[in-house]
Each structure stands twice: as structure tokens, then as C-alpha cells.
Amino acid sequence: MLNPQQHAAVEYVDGPLLVLAGAGSGKTRVITEKIAHLIARRNLAPGKIAAITFTNKAAREMRERVAKMISAEAAQALTVCTFHALGLKFLHIEHERAGLRRNFSVLDADDSGALIKELAPAGIKPDALWRLRNLVSQAKNAGLTPEQAADAARGAPELEAASIYERYQARLAAYNAVDFDDLIRLPLQVLESDAEARAGWQERLRYLLVDEYQDTNDAQYRLLKCLIGPRGGITCVGDDDQSIYAWRGANPENIDQLGRDWPNLKVIKLEQNYRCAKRILRAANTLIANNPHLHQKSLWSDLPDGPPIRVLECNDNDHEAERIASIASHLAEKHKARWNEFAILYRGNHQARALEKALRLARVPYHLSGALSFLDRAEVKDVLCYLRLIANPSDDAAFLRVVNCPKREIGATTLEKLGKLAQTRHMAMLDAARNDSALKAMASRPAAALAGFVRLIDGLRQTAKQSSAADLVEAVLERTHYGAYLAAQAPDPAQRERRMGNLRELVEWFRAMGKDGGRAGDLTSQLALLTHADRDDPGNALRMMTLHAAKGLEFRFVFIVGCEDGTLPHEGAMDEGRVDEERRLMYVGITRAKELLTLSFSARTRRFGELLTNQPSRFLKELPEAELHWQGRNPEADAEVARETAESHIARLAALLGD
Ligand SMILES: Nc1ncnc2c1ncn2[C@@H]1O[C@H](COP(=O)(O)OP(=O)(O)OP(=O)(O)O)[C@@H](O)[C@H]1O
Ligand SMILES: [Mg+2]
Numbered sequence: 001m002l003n004p005q006q007h008a009a010v011e012y013v014d015g016p017l018l019v020l021a022g023a024g025s026g027k028t029r030v031i032t033e034k035i036a037h038l039i040a041r042r043n044l045a046p047g048k049i050a051a052i053t054f055t056n057k058a059a060r061e062m063r064e065r066v067a068k069m070i071s072a073e074a075a076q077a078l079t080v081c082t083f084h085a086l087g088l089k090f091l092h093i094e095h096e097r098a099g100l101r102r103n104f105s106v107l108d109a110d111d112s113g114a115l116i117k118e119l120a121p122a123g124i125k126p127d128a129l130w131r132l133r134n135l136v137s138q139a140k141n142a143g144l145t146p147e148q149a150a151d152a153a154r155g156a157p158e159l160e161a162a163s164i165y166e167r168y169q170a171r172l173a174a175y176n177a178v179d180f181d182d183l184i185r186l187p188l189q190v191l192e193s194d195a196e197a198r199a200g201w202q203e204r205l206r207y208l209l210v211d212e213y214q215d216t217n218d219a220q221y222r223l224l225k226c227l228i229g230p231r232g233g234i235t236c237v238g239d240d241d242q243s244i245y246a247w248r249g250a251n252p253e254n255i256d257q258l259g260r261d262w263p264n265l266k267v268i269k270l271e272q273n274y275r276c277a278k279r280i281l282r283a284a285n286t287l288i289a290n291n292p293h294l295h296q297k298s299l300w301s302d303l304p305d306g307p308p309i310r311v312l313e314c315n316d317n318d319h320e321a322e323r324i325a326s327i328a329s330h331l332a333e334k335h336k337a338r339w340n341e342f343a344i345l346y347r348g349n350h351q352a353r354a355l356e357k358a359l360r361l362a363r364v365p366y367h368l369s370g371a372l373s374f375l376d377r378a379e380v381k382d383v384l385c386y387l388r389l390i391a392n393p394s395d396d397a398a399f400l401r402v403v404n405c406p407k408r409e410i411g412a413t414t415l416e417k418l419g420k421l422a423q424t425r426h427m428a429m430l431d432a433a434r435n436d437s438a439l440k441a442m443a444s445r446p447a448a449a450l451a452g453f454v455r456l457i458d459g460l461r462q463t464a465k466q467s468s469a470a471d472l473v474e475a476v477l478e479r480t481h482y483g484a485y486l487a488a489q490a491p492d493p494a495q496r497e498r499r500m501g502n503l504r505e506l507v508e509w510f511r512a513m514g515k516d517g518g519r520a521g522d523l524t525s526q527l528a529l530l531t532h533a534d535r536d537d538p539g540n541a542l543r544m545m546t547l548h549a550a551k552g553l554e555f556r557f558v559f560i561v562g563c564e565d566g567t568l569p570h571e572g573a574m575d576e577g578r579v580d581e582e583r584r585l586m587y588v589g590i591t592r593a594k595e596l597l598t599l600s601f602s603a604r605t606r607r608f609g610e611l612l613t614n615q616p617s618r619f620l621k622e623l624p625e626a627e628l629h630w631q632g633r634n635p636e637a638d639a640e641v642a643r644e645t646a647e648s649h650i651a652r653l654a655a656l657l658g659d
Pocket of ligand 1: 001002003006021022023024025026027028029030239242273274275551552553554591
């Protein structure tokens with residue numbers, strides 16, 4: 001049952017609506033209910049509704065939730081996706097208006113990073129490269145052209161970035177490719193400059209729903225502004241206390257901007273939290289009260305008080321990890337809980353390492369999200385791109401990834417020439433490389449290398465006709481001398497072995513998929529299976545993720561580790577006076593817990609081989625002392641915990657004996 005405010009938010013369709021409310025108050029629930037309402041009660045065609053979420057994972061979850069309320073057919077027609085996916089959909093339809101050819105490629109962060117590195121001065125240091133990429137990306141997100149970026153430059157680094165930006169865009173155009181930033185920037189350019197396109201899209205998408213609105217950046221806001229038609233068909237839900245992406249350009253000011261741009265904006269506040277035990281909510285509210293507030297919110301919960309929030313003081317990271325693994329095991333037994341009801345949250349991915357080790361020893365199944373997945377490993381991606389190119393010679397993104405991998409001395413200028421030719425002749429890059437006059441216009445070495453590459457791919461295409469996909473992978477590895485290339489790339493034998501192991505595993509995957517006699521002719525479908533299969537479903541495993549990745553999720557048992565000054569709040573943020581954003585991050589973490597919250601810190605941390613002494617996080621001191629139980633400080637309370645532990649041991653023994 002929805003509460004009256006939620007109900008009002010679902011029913012209101014007379015103009016733009018903003019639902020501004022704290023964590024766990026049912027904002028996301030309002031979006032799913034409203035989608036069902038728009039279809040069932042307002043007769044809106046599902047194809048005209050778009051819900052925008054912050055991550056692909058959130059989109060998948062929302063789609064599943066909505067699917068239970070509406071017909072399968074309606075669910076199919078809905079658009080539920082991220083801003084970037086919406087931009088991609090737009091560009092597929094409007095490629096001409098955006099100046100792209102059909103079948104343009106999308107460079108992922110890796111590919112575009114590699115391209116910027118090629119354009120950057122040789123030997124650039126990783127952190128300088130990182131800053132350069134950021135500057136280019138910022139200019140793109142601010143909607144600046146390279147010339148405008150140069151004009152706006154305030155110093156040498158920005159001027160340099162503007163010049164790289166210009167060459168980077170030229171290269172993208174030559175490749176008929178876009179990067180992630182373009183997925184927002186190009187649709188925006190089209191919509192802001194072309195009234196006809198704008199009117200068309202306002203008709204195509206009659207109602208928009210945006211989750212986690214506080215984390216939209218300026219370009220995304222402008223995109224929304226273009227898409228909202230005269231009817232004002234939009235519902236945004238958000239929480240300014242959970243704005244944690246300022247470092248990536250998110251602008252919580254957009255909350256107020258909505259009211260300025262739409263004076264008829266209706267604002268609804270939700271005040272009941274349905275997620276957290278009272279004590280957890282009190283702690284979260286007390287913590288966030290330390291931040292300045294523009295929008296006052298008071299959040300209450302009808303749920304029981306729940307047990308005290310535990311604070312663990314540990315000797316070092318290994319000790320912390322061991323204690324958490326053992327506490328999680330006890331809790332799982334005591335509450336007969338499933339592992340996927342547990343989450344361990346941390347500030348940075350590197351903190352997972354000690355935890356992984358301890359969880360393995362304790363035989364706790366876990367899933368690391370956000371860590372580099374198998375399919376994202378460089379060597380696996382290389383091979384998959386060969387397969388993509390073999391299956392589809394006009395896959396330019398795949399062509400660009402493998403044409404110089406292993407190194408074939410086909411330089412950037414050569415590729416740029418090739419890209420321009422492909423563009424003027426409307427052909428794929430691989431086909432352009434077959435063009436004799438094009439090759440003649442190039443220096444002889446790269447021309448010969450290109451011709452060799454074409455022969456290699458043609459040969460592999462022949463092989464593909466007669467062999468299984470697994471055999472084809474082996475042929476790719478052999479004919480490209482990939483092993484030798486890896487050896488040169490990874491001089492460390494252990495690393496080389498790991499990478500070769502990944503490739504062997506890939507061959508095994510294809511063998512397993514092709515068991516029922518699959519030929520490489522099915523390569524395309526096998527590849528699609530590989531990349532679209534939901535390999536992300538962690539099943540019944542404890543979740544480990546960063547606090548950022550935990551946004552929007554909820555778990556019965558939550559651990560936040562590394563509650564130390566320097567870790568959380570993060571050192572860099574402390575230096576730069578961004579503690580408020582770290583506090584919001586802590587608020588997000590605390591409010592993920594439904595029943596039991598455990599906070600831990602280590603007295604010492606090993607960093608770069610040095611043993612450093614830590615101070616407990618300032619956030620621990622900001623929490624209400626009465627709600628906390630510092631383990632090790634109060635013998636009586638500890639005895640209680642110890643008794644529970646012993647009970648769960650006895651229960652386990654009894655279960656074993658009973659078997
Ligand atoms: N009216 C209601 N009655 C009972 N449970 C509800 C109600 N509304 C929401 N819930 C439940 O409360 C929990 C939190 O809801 P939801 O995830 O929608 O909150 P949220 O405001 O989006 O939280 P966050 O700010 O963390 O994203 C969910 O388990 C949801 O099913
Ligand atoms: Mg939510």
C-alpha cells in the first residue's frame with residue numbers, strides 16, 4: 001500500500017513533478033508504480049514512456065519490478081535505461097542529424113583512453129594523462145567545441161587539452177565513432193539546434209521518469225529540458241543528501257533549477273522510511289545534520305528499534321577482515337539468512353583484497369561488483385574483437401582495436417587517412433584497406449602491414465566457415481602470434497600465466513557453448529550470448545562493493561569497513577575541503593542497512609609497504625553515542641555478543657551431529 005504522499009506523486013500528471021525525499025522513503029517505488037499507473041489508468045502507450053536510472057543494473061531491476069505489474073508486451077515496449085543508453089538509442093535513430101553514418105561505433109572508456117594517449121605527448125605520466133582525459137571530458141560535458149574550450153582555457157594544461165580535444169574529435173569523426181560523452185553531447189546538440197527534431201522527440205517520449213535526479217550533470221539536465229514537452233510530462237525523484245557524484249560533474253543545483261525553469265513545478269516530500277530499523281535511521285539523520293541544508297527533511301520509521309550499531313576496533317586490515325568474515329558467518333547461521341542479504345561496503349576497491357582472503361578462508365561465497373569482469377580484461381577483449389571483426393567486417397570499433405594488436409606499425413596517420421577514405425566512400429574501414437589506390441597513397445611499410453592484416457582476417461574468415469568457434473579462437477591466437485605478444489607485454493611470468501589462463505578459459509567457454517555442434521557460423525549469436533548473457537547475476541553470495549555503487553540498494557546486514565580518517569572521509573577530499581560529500585557517502589552507506597549495521601576501522605593500515613597509524617573516522621564521533629555499541633569497550637555488552645556467538649556454534653555442532 002502506498003502512503004498518501006506516494007499516492008499523490010503517482011497520480012499527479014498535470015505538470016512537472018519533483019519528489020524530494022530521504023533514503024528508503026519509496027522514491028524508486030513511486031517510479032515503478034507510476035509507470036504502471038500511466039499505462040493502466042492514463043492509457044499512455046508504453047512505448048512513449050522512458051524511465052531513466054543511474055546504472056544499467058538499476059535499469060534491469062526496475063524493468064523486472066515493473067514487469068510484474070504490467071503485461072509482458074507492455075514491458076517490452078517501455079524504455080528503462082541510463083542517460084547514456086537513451087542517448088545511444090537517440091543516435092541510432094538520428095545518426096544523420098548527428099553527422100554520423102549508420103553503424104557508427106561506440107568507443108568504451110578504455111578505447112577512448114587509448115586514443116587520447118596516442119595523441120598526447122609521448123611518455124606522458126599516467127596521472128598527467130588522467131588529468132588530460134578529464135579536461136577533455138569536462139569540456140565535452142560542458143557542451144564546448146574545441147575552439148570554445150581553447151578560448152575558455154585559463155592556463156597551459158587547459159590549452160593543451162583543448163588542442164588534444166580538437167585532434168581527438170577529428171579522429172573520432174574519421175573513425176565514424178563516438179565516445180561515452182558524445183552519447184549525451186550529440187543528442188543535446190541536435191535537440192538544442194533543431195526545433196523539428198525536438199518536437200518529434202517530445203511526441204515520441206510523452207512521459208519521463210528520472211531516478212537519482214540529484215546526480216544528473218548539466219548536460220543531462222539540458223537534455224531533459226529539451227525532451228520535456230509543453231505538457232511537462234516528467235517526474236524526477238531524488239535526495240540532495242545522497243548527491244555523491246559532484247566529482248564527476250553532477251550538479252545538485254539542478255534540483256532548484258527545475259523550479260526556476262518550470263514555475264508550475266509541483267514538489268512532493270515523502271517522510272516515512274520503510275527500510276531502516278529506527279536506530280539506524282536515527283544515526284543516519286544525526287550524521288547528515290552536520291551538513292548544511294537547503295531542503296529540510298524529517299524522516300521517520302515505523303520499524304522496530306533494532307540492535308545497536310556495532311563498532312569494531314581492529315588491529316589492522318587483516319584482523320578487520322577476519323572479524324567481519326566470522327561475524328557474517330555467525331549472523332547467517334543465527335538468522336538463517338541467505339548470503340545475498342549481506343553487503344560489505346568500502347570507500348575504494350583496493351580495500352576488497354584483505355576481505356576476499358578472509359571470506360575465502362571462512363568459506364563465505366561472495367561477489368565483487370564493479371571489479372574488472374572477465375570479459376573486460378584486455379586480452380579477452382582483444383580476442384573478442386577479432387571474432388567480432390571476423391563475424392562482421394564492418395565493425396569499425398573492433399577493427400580499430402585489433403589492427404595494431406599485436407603491433408603492426410600501422411600508425412595513427414595511416415589510420416586517419418583510412419578513416420577519411422571510409423567516410424567519403426561510405427564503407428567500412430576493413431574494406432577501405434582493400435582499396436589499392438588508398439594503399440598507394442600511404443608510406444610503403446604501413447601499406448604492406450595493412451594489406452597483411454586484411455589477408456589475416458580474410459584467412460580467418462575462411463577458417464570460420466569450417467571450424468567451431470573454440471577452434472577459431474585458437475587459430476586467432478596462433479596466427480596473430482598472440483602468445484609472443486603477451487610475453488612482450490607482460491614480462492612478469494605470473495602475470496603472463498594469468499593472462500594466458502584467461503584466454504584458455506575463453507576457449508573453454510566457447511567449447512561449452514558450442515557443445516551441440518555449433519559451427520563458427522553461429523559466431524555472431526554466440527558472441528551476443530557472451531556479451532549480453534547476464535553474467536552479472538551474483539546469485540546467493542555476499543555482495544562487496546564501493547559505497548558509490550551501493551546507491552539505491554538495500555540489505556538486511558550491512559558492514560562499512562575502513563571507517564578511518566583518510567579512508568572515509570577520503571584523504572584527498574579532506575585536503576580539498578570536500579568532507580560534506582564524503583559525509584553524504586557515509587549517509588548513503590548507513591541507509592543501505594535494514595536490520596543490522598556494523599562499522600569497523602583498523603588502528604593500523606599497510607600502505608605502500610609502510611605501516612601507518614589511523615584515527616577513527618570523524619563520522620564515528622558524529623554518530624549518536626547511545627545508538628552505538630563499541631565492541632571491546634563494555635564487557636557486559638560484549639558478553640552478550642559472545643553468548644550469541646557460542647549459541648550459534650552449538651547450533652552448528654548440533655546440526656552437524658544430527659546429519
Ligand atoms: N508504501 C510502502 N509500504 C511498504 N513498503 C514500502 C512502501 N514504499 C516503499 N517501500 C519499501 O521501502 C524500501 C525502500 O524503497 P525505495 O527503494 O523505493 O526507496 P528510495 O527512496 O528509492 O531509497 P533510496 O533513496 O535509497 O534510493 C523498499 O523495500 C520498498 O519496497
Ligand atoms: Mg531509490
